[in-house]
Amino acid sequence: MSKGLPKRSEDYSLWYNELVKRADLAENSAVRGCMVIKPYGYSIWEKMQAQLDIMFKETGHSNAYFPLFIPKSYLSKEANHVQGFAKECAVVTHYRLKNAEDGSGIIVDPDAKLEEELIVRPTSETVIWSTYKNWIQSYRDLPLLVNQWANVVRWEMRTRLFLRTSEFLWQEGHTAHATKTEAIAETVQMLNVYAQFAEEYMAMPVVKGVKSENERFAGAEDTYCIEAMMQDGKALQAGTSHFLGQNFAKAFDVKFATKEGGLEYVWGTSWGVSTRLMGALIMAHSDDNGLVLPPKLAPFQVVIIPIYRSETESENISNKAREIILKLKAKGISVKYDDRDTQKPGWKFAEYELKGVPIRIAMGPRDLENNTLEIARRDTLTKETVNLNKTVVEDHISELLQSIQDGIYQKAFEFRKKMTTEVDTWEEFIDVLETKGGFLSAHWDGTSETEEKIKDKTKATIRCIPLDQSQDSGKCVLTNQPSKGRVLFAKAY
RNA sequence: CGGGGUGUAGCGUAGCCCGGUAUCGCGCCACAUUUGGGAUGUGGAGGUCGUAGGUUCGAAUCCUGCCACCCCGACCA
Numbered sequence: 047m048s049k050g051l052p053k054r055s056e057d058y059s060l061w062y063n064e065l066v067k068r069a070d071l072a073e074n075s076a077v078r079g080c081m082v083i084k085p086y087g088y089s090i091w092e093k094m095q096a097q098l099d100i101m102f103k104e105t106g107h108s109n110a111y112f113p114l115f116i117p118k119s120y121l122s123k124e125a126n127h128v129q130g131f132a133k134e135c136a137v138v139t140h141y142r143l144k145n146a147e148d149g150s151g152i153i154v155d156p157d158a159k160l161e162e163e164l165i166v167r168p169t170s171e172t173v174i175w176s177t178y179k180n181w182i183q184s185y186r187d188l189p190l191l192v193n194q195w196a197n198v199v200r201w202e203m204r205t206r207l208f209l210r211t212s213e214f215l216w217q218e219g220h221t222a223h224a225t226k227t228e229a230i231a232e233t234v235q236m237l238n239v240y241a242q243f244a245e246e247y248m249a250m251p252v253v254k255g256v257k258s259e260n261e262r263f264a265g266a267e268d269t270y271c272i273e274a275m276m277q278d279g280k281a282l283q284a285g286t287s288h289f290l291g292q293n294f295a296k297a298f299d300v301k302f303a304t305k306e307g308g309l310e311y312v313w314g315t316s317w318g319v320s321t322r323l324m325g326a327l328i329m330a331h332s333d334d335n336g337l338v339l340p341p342k343l344a345p346f347q348v349v350i351i352p353i354y355r356s357e358t359e360s361e362n363i364s365n366k367a368r369e370i371i372l373k374l375k376a377k378g379i380s381v382k383y384d385d386r387d388t389q390k391p392g393w394k395f396a397e398y399e400l401k402g403v404p405i406r407i408a409m410g411p412r413d414l415e416n417n418t419l420e421i422a423r424r425d426t427l428t429k430e431t432v433n434l435n436k437t438v439v440e441d442h443i444s445e446l447l448q449s450i451q452d453g454i455y456q457k458a459f460e461f462r463k464k465m466t467t468e469v470d471t472w473e474e475f476i477d478v479l480e481t482k483g484g485f486l487s488a489h490w491d492g493t494s495e496t497e498e499k500i501k502d503k504t505k506a507t508i509r510c511i512p513l514d515q516s517q518d519s520g521k522c523v524l525t526n527q528p529s530k531g532r533v534l535f536a537k538a539y
Numbered sequence: 540c541g542g543g544g545u546g547u548a549g550c551g552u553a554g555c556c557c558g559g560u561a562u563c564g565c566g567c568c569a570c571a572u573u574u575g576g577g578a579u580g581u582g583g584a585g586g587u588c589g590u591a592g593g594u595u596c597g598a599a600u601c602c603u604g605c606c607a608c609c610c611c612g613a614c615c616a
Contacts, residue, residue, distance in 0.1 A: 050577090133614065169616090203540095203614055210615065263616095271616095283616065320616055353575055392576040399576095410575055420575075539615095 051400070054334050058278040062329065066207045069337045069401050071324070079205040079212030083321070086401060089345040091215065091324060095195065097247050097342075098217060098319065101239050107191040107219060112173045114197075115164035120172040124297040130264020131168045134201040136212075138164040166199040171265060171290075171316055174220045175298040182222060182312060184303045189232070190222040208325030209282070209539050216320035222295070222312040224302065229313035230268075233289040236317040237270040240285035248323065249340040249455035250274050250330045251462050252284055253485075253534060255510025260497050266316075267291035273509045273534065275462040276329040279483025281509045281536035284326050290314035325539075331425075331454050337402030338425055340454055341447040346382040348374060348443060349403045353391045353410035360385070363409050370407070370419075373440040379447065399424060404450050405443060425450050425457075468532070475523050475535075479504055485536050489529035491522035500524055506535045 051068065054061045066072050071087030074080075083091065099109070115138060122128045142158030167173065174192070181187060199213050219236060223229040237254055244252045252272035262269045266288035274284045295301070295311040302312055331338040341347050350367050354360040367383055374381050382403075384394055391408070398406055408420040413431075419439065422429040423446060432442060465484030469475045478486055490496060490508065500523075501507050515531040522529050 198616090200615070203612095204610095214616075216616075286616070318616070322616055351575095355574065387574095390574050390576095390578070392574080392578080394577090395575095396577045408575065412575070 051334055051336060054277065054332075061334075063207060065328065065332060065336060065400075071328070071337075072207050074207065077212075079202060081205075081207055081211040081213070081321075083215075086345065087324065090327070090339070090343055091321060093343045093345065094243075094247070094323060095217075098239075098243055099195075101243060102193050102217075102219065105191075105235060105239060107193045107221075109194065110192050111194055111196070112170050112177065114167055116167050116170075116173050118163045118165055120176055121165050123172065124265045124293055126293075127171065127265030127297075131200070135168055136166040136199045136201055138166065167196075168198055168200045169316075169318075170194065170196070170198075170218055171220065171294055172298075175294040175300060175314070178220075178222055178312075179298050179300045182300055182302050185224050185305055188222060188224045188302060188312065189228065191219075191232075192221065193217055193219040206325075206539075208321055208328070211321075214320050214322070216318050218316060218318040221315045222300065223314070224304070224310075224312065226291075226313050229291075229315050230289050233268070233270055233287045233315045233317070236315070237272065237285075237287040240287065240317070240319060241272050243319075244272055244274065244284055244323075244326075245455065247340065247342045248327050248330070249342075249451055249458060250284070250326060251455065251459045253510060253512055254514075255512040255534065257286075257510060258497055258508045258533070259494050260501075261507065263288045263316075265290065265293050267293065270513075271510055273536075274326050274330060275458075275465050275484060275536075276326070276539070277332075277461065278329075279465055279537075281485065281534075281538040282322070282326050282329070283509070283538065284323060285317070285319040287317035288315060290316060330458050332402070335396075335427065336400035338454060339402035339404060341404045341451045344380075344402065344404050346380040346403060347447055348379060348381045348405045348407060349394075349398045350381060350383045350407045350409060351391055351394050351398075352383075352385050353408060355411070359411055359414075360387075362414055363411075366414060367409055370439055374443060377440040377444050379440070379443055395422075399427075405446060421446070423450055425454050466534075469523060470520070472523055476504065479506055479535075479537070483537065485509065485534045487532045488523040488535055489520035489531070490533045490535075491525050491527035491529055493527075496522060496524055496527075500535065504537075506537050509534045509536050509538060 052060045052064055070084050072081050072083045075082045121131070139160055140154045140158045141160060142155040143152045144155040146153045178190065182190060195217050197213055197215050202210050202212055205211050221232050223232060241252050241254050244250045252274050254272055257269040257271055263286060268289040270287045271283055272285045274282050276282055292311040292313055294314050300312050301309050304310055327343065328337060350371065352360065352363040352367060354363055364385060371381050371383060395406065402424060404424050406422045413419055417434045418431050419434065420429055420431050432439070466487060467478045467482065467484060468487045469478055475486060475488060486506065497508055511533045517531050520529050521527065
């Protein structure tokens with residue numbers, strides 16, 4: 047087995063899968079379609095969670111927790127909703143096992159059949175709205191702004207680490223409002239929170255937009271989304287925010303007494319991001335040497351690797367390293383000091399590159415002698431020797447981290463720009479899609495039929511109608527019918 | 540669920556056509572020399588050959604059933 051990673055340009059899928067495994071992020075579980083998130087990968091997810099949670103609280107939301115199981119009758123109350131999820135539900139039908147009479151092992155006890163089956167939640171709108179019915183009576187109870195961190199199950203046919211697994215971790219916000227305007231404002235606000243998180247923390251540029259009817263969430267009036275561009279030219283839906291209208295309020299009979307003494311259905315939203323963001327993070331920045339993490343989400347931002355021959359040398363370097371670690375920590379920089387003598391320096395260099403640690407500091411006898419450090423940055427793979435007599439190390443590292451955060455965003459931004467093409471004819475559409483990929487900005491006549499035809503012919507779908515869509519009129523790229531503006535097409539994950 | 544493929548050590552594999560108790564690499568363990576970009580040498584441990592049955596003196600190899608996984612479709616955050 048070769049030590050290097052497969053080349054990204056040769057086999058993108060293989061590269062991705064190997065990277066996820068080798069960087070200790072996750073692996074396929076023996077359980078069908080499910081994923082084991084390993085400690086290092088999970089610590090990145092925890093960083094994401096922590097930051098998102100702060101942003102949710104800042105926008106007035108509180109966390110709560112609702113049941114894993116949904117009675118079948120709940121799920122079927124909103125017609126579109128059940129239709130959208132029916133084909134991918136795990137269902138609990140029994141509540142007991144017993145020993146087989148022929149001694150062949152444990153079997154499901156046929157006498158323990160549930161009267162009403164329970165669905166393992168594919169999303170929680172239905173359980174939550176059935177609860178909201180009891181929580182909301184008056185306009186004084188509104189708005190209700192709740193988020194839940196949970197796992198959900200969608201029985202997908204084909205799975206892919208982080209991007210599509212049968213079970214995944216996510217957060218789902220579910221809010222209820224007195225007016226349509228307020229609910230739409232909430233939907234847009236949370237879309238902006240997601241976009242800000244993606245760009246500022248994940249260093250991943252996203253397009254904010256609205257889904258076409260075909261791609262809309264089952265049960266929503268409107269689905270807003272953020273779409274990101276991966277390094278193979280495919281699009282990834284990174285987060286969604288839904289304006290639910292009064293659909294769930296009507297399905298679950300959630301009404302409130304207005305100030306004026308009337309009785310009205312409440313307006314709802316729901317919004318979510320999942321461990322899929324991990325996949326996005328990996329695919330947005332990584333290279334042939336492994337993961338590249340934005341400093342703001344790296345489990346540790348700096349790793350220090352001592353290089354020594356003797357015990358004495360090791361001690362001297364450790365002493366010096368401790369000073370530097372204290373200085374860095376005082377600046378709020380997270381550091382790992384790896385003085386394991388079970389692995390050699392070269393091995394560690396490669397290992398931390400694979401794991402995407404933004405900055406590596408090497409300290410050896412030579413550095414001790416000259417009062418220097420070797421500092422390597424992961425994103426550019428460049429090394430420099432800094433003299434501690436001339437440089438304030440904590441300031442330097444701090445600036446470097448910011449520069450890495452900005453640098454990888456900029457790189458991803460340039461890439462997306464390069465991979466976004468305006469096309470005006472069907473020939474161009476096909477050609478660009480086949481040879482280049484990426485986002486195709488094209489006119490569309492606004493009908494589901496046309497979108498469906500394009501999907502059948504090319505596998506490309508409308509990723510979104512950008513919020514900043516220019517209102518220039520034109521002709522649909524397929525049908526030549528009039529169009530109100532360009533939308534983004536792409537092949538998607 | 541349709542079409543194709545694969546199951547051999549922790550991982551990746553050779554052997555199968557043509558039957559004789561399993562090959563190589565990585566990893567693991569021990570010792571020595573090494574340590575500024577995934578060290579080298581020597582020795583060592585590790586196997587119900589997916590599973591059940593059949594053919595045979597003898598099966599990883601031939602035959603049959605079953606199971607699992609992967610790839611391509613349909614489905615999808």
